[in-house]
Amino acid sequence: MFLNQLVQVCCAVTSLALVVLILTHRSPAGGGLSALLGGASAGQGRSSGPTKALVRLTWVGVAAWSVSMVAAMVVGR
Amino acid sequence: MSLALAAWSRSGIARRLLITLGLLAAFRVGAGIPAPGVDAGALRACLEAVQGGGAVGVANLLSGGALLQLAVFALGVMPYITASIAVQMLGSTVGPVARLRQAGPEGQARLSQYTRFAAAALSGVQAAALAATVTYRPGTLYPGCGPVVTDPGVPTLAVLALTLVAGSLLCVFLGELITAHGVGNGLSLLILASVVAALPGQVHQMASQVPTAGWGLAGLGLLLLVAAVVFVEQAAYRVPVVYATHTPPTGAAGAPVYLPLRLNQAGIVPAIIASAVLSLPVALAGEAGEGLLGQAASWLVDTTGPVYLVAYAVVVAGFCFFQLASAYDPDRVADQLRHAGAFIPGLTPGDPTSDFLDRVTTRLTAAGAVYLVWVALLPALLLSATVGVGKVPLGGTTVLICVAVALATTDQLTSGVARPRFPTLKETR
Numbered sequence: 001m002f003l004n005q006l007v008q009v010c011c012a013v014t015s016l017a018l019v020v021l022i023l024t025h026r027s028p029a030g031g032g033l034s035a036l037l038g039g040a041s042a043g044q045g046r047s048s049g050p051t052k053a054l055v056r057l058t059w060v061g062v063a064a065w066s067v068s069m070v071a072a073m074v075v076g077r
Numbered sequence: 078m079s080l081a082l083a084a085w086s087r088s089g090i091a092r093r094l095l096i097t098l099g100l101l102a103a104f105r106v107g108a109g110i111p112a113p114g115v116d117a118g119a120l121r122a123c124l125e126a127v128q129g130g131g132a133v134g135v136a137n138l139l140s141g142g143a144l145l146q147l148a149v150f151a152l153g154v155m156p157y158i159t160a161s162i163a164v165q166m167l168g169s170t171v172g173p174v175a176r177l178r179q180a181g182p183e184g185q186a187r188l189s190q191y192t193r194f195a196a197a198a199l200s201g202v203q204a205a206a207l208a209a210t211v212t213y214r215p216g217t218l219y220p221g222c223g224p225v226v227t228d229p230g231v232p233t234l235a236v237l238a239l240t241l242v243a244g245s246l247l248c249v250f251l252g253e254l255i256t257a258h259g260v261g262n263g264l265s266l267l268i269l270a271s272v273v274a275a276l277p278g279q280v281h282q283m284a285s286q287v288p289t290a291g292w293g294l295a296g297l298g299l300l301l302l303v304a305a306v307v308f309v310e311q312a313a314y315r316v317p318v319v320y321a322t323h324t325p326p327t328g329a330a331g332a333p334v335y336l337p338l339r340l341n342q343a344g345i346v347p348a349i350i351a352s353a354v355l356s357l358p359v360a361l362a363g364e365a366g367e368g369l370l371g372q373a374a375s376w377l378v379d380t381t382g383p384v385y386l387v388a389y390a391v392v393v394a395g396f397c398f399f400q401l402a403s404a405y406d407p408d409r410v411a412d413q414l415r416h417a418g419a420f421i422p423g424l425t426p427g428d429p430t431s432d433f434l435d436r437v438t439t440r441l442t443a444a445g446a447v448y449l450v451w452v453a454l455l456p457a458l459l460l461s462a463t464v465g466v467g468k469v470p471l472g473g474t475t476v477l478i479c480v481a482v483a484l485a486t487t488d489q490l491t492s493g494v495a496r497p498r499f500p501t502l503k504e505t506r
Contacts, residue, residue: 072113
């Protein structure tokens with residue numbers, strides 16, 4: 001029970017952190033619907049992308065979130 | 078085969094392909110991991126009671142089955158697509174947003190950021206609704222089923238909702254990574270991956286409904302549909318352009334130059350949006366009771382009935398023309414041609430050229446809307462009339478998504494192979 005609650009707290013914290021990181025992460029120009037409709041090509045507008053530190057931090061966030069999700073799945077069984 | 082070998086032999090394309098496949102695999106893994114707090118055993122038992130059709134069926138198909146499995150990627154990229162459409166609508170009507178659209182890459186990047194905020198807000202609403210439904214009223218999604226969460230309560234609900242929002246944004250992030258570092262358009266490929274993942278279930282459902290004698294007919298119909306979609310997706314009206322002052326940008330002096338205008342300029346989005354929009358009243362039908370609203374919603378339940386067909390055609394055509402109005406500006410194209418010293422034979426630069434382009438694109442969009450409606454509805458109507466098959470989620474739209482995204486990705490792959498690769502500065506040292 002305690003482990004379950006601990007994992008749930010981890011899931012909530014990493015989810016919140018991931019949401020903030022991804023929202024802070026500036027996307028390359030030309031995204032959105034125009035990209036979906038086929039207007040964007042690979043590598044467009046990389047100059048306006050995020051800083052390297054933010055990219056690293058985002059990947060750390062993605063990794064932490066993934067680990068907590070797998071932990072929740074294992075504990076939930 | 079030769080295309081694949083040529084692509085693989087070029088290290089740049091091979092790396093992009095590997096990145097794309099890896100990110101698509103990560104997306105599919107996320108679609109199979111249940112969200113925290115979900116009782117996997119109870120959910121497995123409940124999934125057997127779920128039917129494929131209706132609003133839930135469409136949403137579940139677009140998420141690759143992740144929605145009903147309450148996976149961490151249950152919401153997929155649909156909130157982002159909806160937010161993109163909303164921001165694009167605002168860009169056509171609200172002054173400050175329109176100015177941002179015209180402000181070059183910096184304005185586009187800011188609009189993209191706003192779209193992401195809107196997507197987060199929208200996925201928050203959808204996640205809260207989904208979490209509340211599975212916590213307090215699971216029977217709405219899983220008929221005759223009990224609780225599917227381990228500990229029904231506000232904390233579980235909050236964690237579940239937060240996880241679904243993070244999962245949805247991560248899907249968008251994966252899509253953008255594919256667009257930037259992989260092959261093709263990331264969001265389209267994620268939708269394709271979801272639809273393809275749900276394809277075996279759809280085929281199994283159809284096979285159980287179609288009598289054995291009708292399999293040949295259904296297979297032939299599918300082949301004809303794929304051929305028709307391939308043909309129309311590549312169809313374009315080529316407007317001849319003459320350069321009066323200098324060599325055309327293609328570099329082939331004296332060779333004819335054309336301005337291609339695609340027949341289906343709106344792509345796959347109108348068909349997806351129409352399916353999603355029309356599935357909403359169906360979802361509300363159960364809540365609306367016997368009143369006027371309930372009656373109106375019940376007409377839309379019959380996907381081969383006249384009310385549904387007319388409503389579908391209106392939504393698709395409306396979105397096609399909205400897309401044309403917001404994304405294609407004939408005045409701007411006419412101006413660009415004039416600045417490049419080019420003109421369309423028989424037309425003077427400026428207003429006559431702009432009027433001509435406007436007239437042509439309007440007619441093409443009308444034809445494109447008719448094509449989208451036929452592709453989406455004809456298979457279901459034919460199956461219903463010939464072999465009596467009932468509801469199949471998406472149907473023709475599935476074929477449209479698969480073929481259109483595959484063609485666009487192949488085009489990008491081909492252009493990547495054909496493009497000469499020059500050594501980088503580091504390699505020349």
